[in-house]
Amino acid sequence: MAHAELDRLQVCLNFALDTLRKEMDNSQLPPLSQHSSVEHPQAVMLYTHKCLTFMNHPLACLGELKNLIQSPLDxxxxxxxxxxxxxxxxxxxxxxxxxxxxxxxxxxxxxxxxxxxxxxxxxxxxxxxxxxxxxxxxxxxxxxxxxxxxxxxxxxxxxxxxxxxLNLSFLSIVRVMPAWVTESDWKLSRSPAQTSFQIAFNTPLQQFSWIQQNPQALIPLADHLQVLGDMSTPSIVADYPWERLETPVIVDCGGGKGGLVTAILDAHPSFQAIVQDMENVVVMTGSLMKERRPHDIESGILKVEAHDLFQSQPRIGNEYSFILRHILHDWPDKEAAAILGNVARALGPKSKILIIEMVAVPNVDSTATRSAKSFLLDSDDKRPNYCIPSHFGAASKLVNAFSVNMLSLMNGCERSLREWESLVNGCGLRITNVYPLRAHTSVIECALDV
Structure with a gap:
């Protein structure tokens, strides 16, 4: 009896694990072990691109195996x-x-x-x-x-x-999401003030306005967001070609506690940097920067300033390039376009906008048979075909979870590259490059479309 899907997944899993083992040895990484009392470097170091690729393969196989084998009711x-x-x-x-x-x-x-x-x-x-x-x-x-x-x-x-x-609980929002989507008066609304968040917290305010009126929520939220940012910061610094930027000043729009720009300054001290965020956030950020980087603050290398993303960008011209990290996924298209448009109008010909976000991959062929050479480094055409989702299935579950979370909080989402192109082009910009990172995010580099 032929077990085509099971056989393909078994071969793929064995090949992926063997390749991962070899790549970890080549990178001089110790073996993975759940019994170890010493933390594995996995938690703190950047893997090679090749090693990360072959971590995704077994995770994808395991997810597909579970979907294939497990009872639907279980x-x-x-x-x-x-x-x-x-x-x-x-x-x-x-x-x-x-x-x-x-x-x-x-x-x-x-x-x-x-x-x-x-x-x-x-x-x-x-x-x-x-x-x-x-x-x-x-x-x-x-x-x-x-x-x-x-x-x-x-x-x-x-x-x-x-x-x-990582201390935020979304359970109250999760519980009301099905009723919001199917039964509420807002089920056809795309407003950021008409979501599961408003129902769960019994408020007419959108999330960020609610936080401004409930400052006790700001510190845990800032801590939570900083961890999410820190997960990608080393890769952003290492994998984007910062030396190619032609502008001397980097502006981090919605830069929170300033972790990203300080890491960039450490690696590339020729830059100057500005952290922009809401007024109540920059009070905290300014205090942190004066404590941690007093010389940069005193010399003007690093500045912290209040700025509303929905207002015109005050830093204008060829001197500036801008970072929007984990900003636009918060918002529906209308609001995202307003934020991006405000930055676009401030650009000079040499300026860049670096959108740092997850890029969702449509899972259009999750059960289709695909050639091994489409995802394995060995392109031998004689190898059997494998069943792997186009978005690596379980290995990319986090991207889809983030998308649903943004939907429930603000009517936002994680966008596909086609959706990013549509948003960027609509603001008079063009995507000049996309840099995949050794993280869940990518750097979508944009410039004026001239």
Whole structure:
């Protein structure tokens, strides 16, 4: 009996894993292990483009295998209960159980739930299912019956580590999304003030206006966004050809805490930089920059200024190039075009706009058979065909998750290259190049269309 799809995926998975193993060896990376008590360089270094490609292949294969093998009802139950994965990890972080496990005198053995319950004055009968669900999702290890230890992944949540700042919960927005899309008075609206966010928070304000009136939400949001930015910052600095820019000043529009421009200045000290953001944000950013880069602030190399993206860009002419990172995906086309148009009107002939966003790939052939040479480095035509989604399936799930999240928050979305071209061309610009990064994002380089 022929098992065509299963056979193709098995061959593809084996080939992808073998190639990944070789590329990791060539890059002198240690073996991956969930049992290691030492963090893998994967969390802090930039892989080669080739290595990242061959990480996507097995992830795509595994996603397709799960779709092929798993019962549809089990798959649906997985979806329904997936919200508990985030809630369980949040519980371990909020209680500081994660930190306590990290301080275990015997990391390989872990700590018994009875001891955790006693230490934190919690109910052991609640902790066991929570920890086991975390273990099933690959976040901790159950070393023996009802004893748990950290693994490689969970170390990112230890106090002071990056993952700790990914702290926003979207559950209230998720719950109301189906009714918003199908039943609400706003189901045909594309306004950023008529979304799941307004329903969940019982407010007429769009998200950013609501944050301005609820400043207690600003710091956790800024921390959350900084982590998302930091995930791509090393690749942006390394993979875009900054030396080709003909303008001496880089303006980061909506630049938050200034992490990106400071990284660029460290790597390319010939530039000057300006961080622009909302007034309540730049107060925090200005204070941080005076503390961390006092010389740059005093000398004028780095400036921080308030600017509303929906107002005319005050920095005009050949002296400036502009960054819009994770800005335009927040907004529907009308508002995105207004923001981009304001920057476009400020450009000189030598200026560039660098749109740093995810580029969605339409999954038009997710079940089609594709030639191996379309995604493998070996172009031998005698190799069998494989079933791999055009957008790498499970390996690109995050892009689609971001898109739905932006939709629910602001009626925004992650755009395909065709959609980016339409938006850019409509603002009197042209795309001069697209630079894929060793991250989920790309740099879409734009200039005046003259």
């Amino acid at each position: 798959k649906r139950m997985d979806d329904i209960f997936s919200a508990y994965s985030s809630a369980c990890m949040d519980t371990l972080i909020k209680t500081s159980i994660i930190d306590h496990l990290s301080e275990s005198s015997n990391p390989s053995e872990g700590i018994a739930v009875a001891e955790l319950a006693s230490t934190f004055e919690l109910d052991s009968q609640k902790l066991v299912p929570i920890l086991r669900f975390c273990a099933a999702n690959g976040w901790v290890r159950e070393t023996r019956d009802s004893s748990f230890a950290l693994n490689r992944c969970s170390r990112i949540f230890i106090k002071g580590r990056t993952g700790r700042r």
